[in-house]
Amino acid sequence: MGNAKLSAGGKDFDYSVLSGSVGPDVIDIRKLYGQTGMFTFDPGFTSTAACESALTYIDGDEGILLHRGYPIGQLAEQSSFMEVCYLLLNGELPSPGELKSFSTTISRHTMLHEQLMQFYRGFRRDAHPMSIMCGVVGALSAFYHDSTDISDPTHRKISSHRLIAKMPTIAAAAYKYSIGQPFVYPDNSLSYTGNFLRMTFGVPAEPYIVNPVIERAMDRIFILHADHEQNASTSTVRLAGSSGANPFACIAAGIACLWGPAHGGANEAALNMLREIGTPDRIPHYIERAKDKNDPFRLMGFGHRVYKNYDPRATVMQQTVREVFNELKVTDPVFEVAIQLEEMALNDPYFIEKKLFPNVDFYSGVILSAIGFPTTMFTVLFALARTVGWVAQWNEMISDPNQKIGRPRQLYTGPTERDYLPLDKR
Numbered sequence: 001m002g003n004a005k006l007s008a009g010g011k012d013f014d015y016s017v018l019s020g021s022v023g024p025d026v027i028d029i030r031k032l033y034g035q036t037g038m039f040t041f042d043p044g045f046t047s048t049a050a051c052e053s054a055l056t057y058i059d060g061d062e063g064i065l066l067h068r069g070y071p072i073g074q075l076a077e078q079s080s081f082m083e084v085c086y087l088l089l090n091g092e093l094p095s096p097g098e099l100k101s102f103s104t105t106i107s108r109h110t111m112l113h114e115q116l117m118q119f120y121r122g123f124r125r126d127a128h129p130m131s132i133m134c135g136v137v138g139a140l141s142a143f144y145h146d147s148t149d150i151s152d153p154t155h156r157k158i159s160s161h162r163l164i165a166k167m168p169t170i171a172a173a174a175y176k177y178s179i180g181q182p183f184v185y186p187d188n189s190l191s192y193t194g195n196f197l198r199m200t201f202g203v204p205a206e207p208y209i210v211n212p213v214i215e216r217a218m219d220r221i222f223i224l225h226a227d228h229e230q231n232a233s234t235s236t237v238r239l240a241g242s243s244g245a246n247p248f249a250c251i252a253a254g255i256a257c258l259w260g261p262a263h264g265g266a267n268e269a270a271l272n273m274l275r276e277i278g279t280p281d282r283i284p285h286y287i288e289r290a291k292d293k294n295d296p297f298r299l300m301g302f303g304h305r306v307y308k309n310y311d312p313r314a315t316v317m318q319q320t321v322r323e324v325f326n327e328l329k330v331t332d333p334v335f336e337v338a339i340q341l342e343e344m345a346l347n348d349p350y351f352i353e354k355k356l357f358p359n360v361d362f363y364s365g366v367i368l369s370a371i372g373f374p375t376t377m378f379t380v381l382f383a384l385a386r387t388v389g390w391v392a393q394w395n396e397m398i399s400d401p402n403q404k405i406g407r408p409r410q411l412y413t414g415p416t417e418r419d420y421l422p423l424d425k426r
Contacts, residue, residue, distance in 0.1 A: 004027045013032075015029055016028040023057060050238070053396060055389070056229045056389070058228070061309060062309060063310045063311065067084065067226070068092070072313055073312055073315060075087075076316040081219045081223050082191075085226070088388055089388070089392050103192070105161055110165045110166065112166055116136065116139065120132065121177075123135070125177070129174040129175060129377055130255065132174040133383055134256050136170050137163075138248065138252035140162070140163075148247070156395055168186075168195060168196035171381065172184065173199075176200075184204065190210060191219075201372060214328075217320050218371070220317070222385040223385075224313040224360055226385055227392065227393070232257050233386065234254065237251060239406040242397065243406075258379060258383050265379055266300065267301070267364045267378050268379070269301070269361075270366075272375070274338055277337050278337070279333050279337065280337055280340045299345075301358060301359055301365070310357045314359050317360055317364060321363050324367050328370055334366070
């Protein structure tokens with residue numbers, strides 16, 4: 001720990017430099033305003049650490065993503081989503097007994113209050129599933145009063161388990177409602193992911209057999225989206241939670257933020273681009289357009305705001321794409337475009353020089369479409385997976401003794417003080 005010096009208004013000020021376990025040091029400016037009468041100006045908070053966290057570490061330049069210290073590639077290849085949920089919530093990987101107990105606990109919370117199922121019928125039939133998610137998750141707080149005392153660790157634990165368990169049921173019901181099919185109730189004999197697939201694609205008229213290849217692919221997608229440090233939706237959950245709002249309201253706020261196309265909608269944009277290209281023979285034309293600064297066309301699903309190297313989540317998805325395609329015997333030209341575009345991008349000097357590697361959104365949209373999800377469900381699936389990250393971050397924030405209500409400052413550029421003129425004088 002060292003010091004940083006700041007000269008302002010003819011005076012010098014010293015600020016402590018704090019070090020994390022890994023990553024850049026940070027200058028502690030908590031006393032800046034009190035000492036200097038000035039704020040920092042940092043739109044988007046891209047140079048500001050708003051909290052201390054032990055959950056997730058990202059090194060964008062090196063393409064590193066760690067959950068509680070474990071590389072995302074190892075977790076996605078060898079772990080399960082339930083195991084990653086336990087890890088994020090508790091800090092360590094579970095023993096076999098702990099994993100079994102945790103999975104059983106989650107399965108016991110998968111059903112929704114029956115009155116809540118009636119809530120869906122108040123939405124228009126063509127409502128976007130994300131609008132339904134915002135409404136229904138927010139409404140959970142009206143049904144589960146017995147776990148909204150955020151000062152009680154037991155309440156926080158129960159509400160965390162409820163949110164993780166009920167999100168697949170809420171998401172599947174949103175899909176079923178949009179296509180006019182009956183809701184399918186949970187089957188607790190299935191895995192978390194298998195249960196979700198059955199509730200989404202099964203019908204009461206016949207048994208649903210979970211395909212293990214598809215189940216594994218979905219489980220990986222959930223793992224890869226479980227948490228991603230202090231992104232926009234996670235920061236929203238923390239900001240909402242800093243006021244003491246109940247956890248269901250905080251997660252509903254996170255879902256609302258995730259809905260934005262710049263955040264959760266990127267995989268839909270990538271799939272739409274692949275559909276626009278249409279067939280593999282048109283790829284060179286679109287690559288030339290992407291290189292043309294005067295052409296508004298952009299290759300979606302390439303490069304990442306954080307990762308300036310290869311997106312570590314994309315490596316796992318690359319293999320998963322092929323597994324799913326082979327299992328489902330996919331022949332759609334859009335998928336051929338994806339495979340060939342990926343190959344060309346990885347070998348084209350322009351892409352390599354600009355570090356425009358395929359990211360997780362490039363692959364996930366293609367996989368979800370092959371499995372049978374409409375694009376309107378893509379962000380819903382993101383929200384389902386990210387719920388554990390939001391919940392873990394919310395829990396960490398509530399337990400942090402340094403936590404304060406969020407209150408960003410501003411650089412005011414409006415009119416200075418002026419007198420009110422009566423209406424007849426204007």
